[in-house]
Amino acid sequence: xxxxxxxxxxxxxxxxxxxxxxxxxxxxxxxxxxxxxxxxxxxxxxxxxxxxxxxxxxxxx
Amino acid sequence: xxxxxxxxxxxxxxxxxxxxxxxxxxxxxxxxxxxxxxxxxxxxxxxxxxxxxxxxxxxxxxxxxxxxxxxxxxxxxxxxxxxxxxxxxxxxxxxxxxxxxxxxxxxxxxxxxxxxxxxxxxxxxxxxxxxxxxxxxxxxxxxxxxxxxxxxxxxxxxxxxxxxxxxxxxxxxxxxxxxxxxxxxxxxxxxxxxxxxxxxxxxxxxxxxxxxxxxxx
Numbered sequence: 001x002x003x004x005x006x007x008x009x010x011x012x013x014x015x016x017x018x019x020x021x022x023x024x025x026x027x028x029x030x031x032x033x034x035x036x037x038x039x040x041x042x043x044x045x046x047x048x049x050x051x052x053x054x055x056x057x058x059x060x061x
Numbered sequence: 062x063x064x065x066x067x068x069x070x071x072x073x074x075x076x077x078x079x080x081x082x083x084x085x086x087x088x089x090x091x092x093x094x095x096x097x098x099x100x101x102x103x104x105x106x107x108x109x110x111x112x113x114x115x116x117x118x119x120x121x122x123x124x125x126x127x128x129x130x131x132x133x134x135x136x137x138x139x140x141x142x143x144x145x146x147x148x149x150x151x152x153x154x155x156x157x158x159x160x161x162x163x164x165x166x167x168x169x170x171x172x173x174x175x176x177x178x179x180x181x182x183x184x185x186x187x188x189x190x191x192x193x194x195x196x197x198x199x200x201x202x203x204x205x206x207x208x209x210x211x212x213x214x215x216x217x218x219x220x221x222x223x224x225x226x227x228x229x230x231x232x233x234x235x236x237x238x239x240x241x242x243x244x245x246x247x248x249x250x251x252x253x254x255x256x257x258x259x260x261x262x263x264x265x266x267x268x269x270x271x272x273x274x275x276x277x278x
Contacts, residue, residue: 009152016156023163027062041063041234041253044164045273048157052275055153 011058019051063234065161069172069179071240072257075149075278078182079122079174080105085141092125111242115213123196126177127205142181150185153277158186167230171221173213192220215246
């Protein structure tokens with residue numbers, strides 16, 4: 001099977017898009033009062049740090 | 062939702078827009094290159110050391126705005142964006158701005174650099190709110206003076222407080238991203254201070270206080 005490499009930029013964009021989707025979902029949970037605003041902030045920063053590490057680990061091929 | 066506040070120079074962009082604007086003016090011959098560049102470098106070094114006299118600096122950097130028409134300045138700014146700024150925009154910074162928007166936060170840029178230089182850069186990131194040093198305009202022409210207080214060090218807090226009063230927003234749960242020790246008053250005020258490729262002084266303090274540190278370059 002041929003492995004397609006989409007390149008570093010596409011990978012970064014995909015991760016950022018995914019993170020945006022997760023954040024939007026967290027926001028919906030906060031709006032529905034399933035989580036507090038403080039929880040939302042905490043989850044945001046956890047995700048931000050994870051994304052930071054993922055983006056840093058993506059190398060140019 | 063909360064406020065997400067960003068410094069501009071060396072935080073959202075990989076460079077100092079005010080310094081680069083001065084360099085651009087020298088390159089196109091709008092100012093005497095040798096004199097302007099050496100003064101520009103002097104003020105930049107003072108800023109990095111945290112010893113900048115903001116009033117002396119603003120007198121220097123706003124002076125060229127008073128010598129040309131608004132139309133000429135706007136044309137130059139378009140060239141400046143393509144020649145100096147496009148190359149130093151940071152995709153990771155854009156991602157963080159977008160994540161804050163997805164979270165429902167109000168995104169603001171707060172910068173010491175004057176509004177003329179910064180409006181198009183901030184718009185390029187899709188950010189609606191900008192608090193900056195305001196160059197005075199009279200009869201459709203920049204005067205070379207500052208209107209109100211410079212948006213620098215504790216002046217940033219005063220600009221922010223004025224904006225909060227006007228908009229009815231509040232800083233509860235706000236985050237602030239900056240690279241510079243000059244922003245310490247703001248970093249200490251905000252619930253979530255985040256250091257982005259910080260200078261040596263700020264990095265040392267961030268480690269001591271356990272503040273989050275990021276690198277977008």
